[in-house]
Amino acid sequence: MNLLAIDSSTLRSALALSVEGRDGPLLAYPEAGPRHGRLLVPTIRGLLDRGGLEPGHLGAVAVGLGPGSFTGLRVGVTAAKVLAYAVGCPVVGLSSLEALARGVPAEELRVEVAVDAQRGDLFSASFRRDDPGGPLLRQGPDRIVPAGAWAESLPEGALVVCPTPEKLGAVLPGHARLVPGDRAGPDGAVLLEMAAEAIALGRFADPWSLEPTYLRRSAAEEKRDARAASRP
Structure with missing residues (x-):
């Protein structure tokens, strides 16, 4: 199967294409920054x-659903939904935080x-393995x-994955181990692996109802609602 995977939940997007009959995926990481979308x-x-x-x-x-950047998501x-609908292929939603952990x-x-x-605030998720090399289990x-x-x-001994480690600032405890920022973004090969697992289990999504995982309303939406509530 020819499979395309996308994640734009952070300031560095990751795209990966698996071509049937070809060894190894094709990967692309558009230039990081607020306009990467x-x-x-x-x-x-290009892929x-x-x-x-x-x-x-x-x-x-397949597409990462976040949580993460509102605009990026x-x-x-939207790109994944439109593409899947236009060509008549299934779409699969992935957890962007799990992709970072994996x-x-x-x-x-x-x-x-x-x-x-x-x-x-931080979007956060916790994972563990019972043994080195074992499956990564969501907590x-x-x-x-x-x-x-x-x-x-x-927890003591945990490895922290944060695409923008400078945002953690002074709150990061001294015992924390941190993945370097240039290696803490989404990995296209991991996205393809997660997508293949979801497809094998039949976890397809409806392109019309698939939505990002925001976890809260955007600042613009909250300001709009506050203005509306203050009107007489």
Whole structure:
């Protein structure tokens, strides 16, 4: 199956294309920054060209649902939904935080993922392995927590994955081990692996109802509601 995977939940997007009959995936990481969403569609087109494919040759499209950047998620999820609908292929939703966790070395037993949620908060998820090399097990749902509370609950020995480690600032405890920022972004090969697992289990989504995992309303939406509530 020809499979395209997309994640634009952080300031560095990751795209990956698995071409049937070809060894190894084709990977692309558009330039990081607040405007990376504009590069997403041209990068998808470039990946398909490199693989010798037309959009209609895709067997499925997978996309990271977040949580993460509101704008990035809207761009990525919309692109995946439109593409899947246009070519008539299934779409699969993935946890962006789990994808970040699965990018760390397999010998790590405790993995904590933290993504900047603005306003002093973090999107967070916890994972563990019972043995080195064993499966990575989720320890509860994705959540949004104040950065200070997250730091206080950080277990000893855990490896922290944060795409923007500078955002953790002074809250990061001294015992924390941190993945370097340039290696803490989404990995295209991991996205393809997660997508293949979901497809094998038949976990397809409805393109019309698939939505990002925001966990809270955007700042713009909250300001709009506050203005509306203050009107006489």
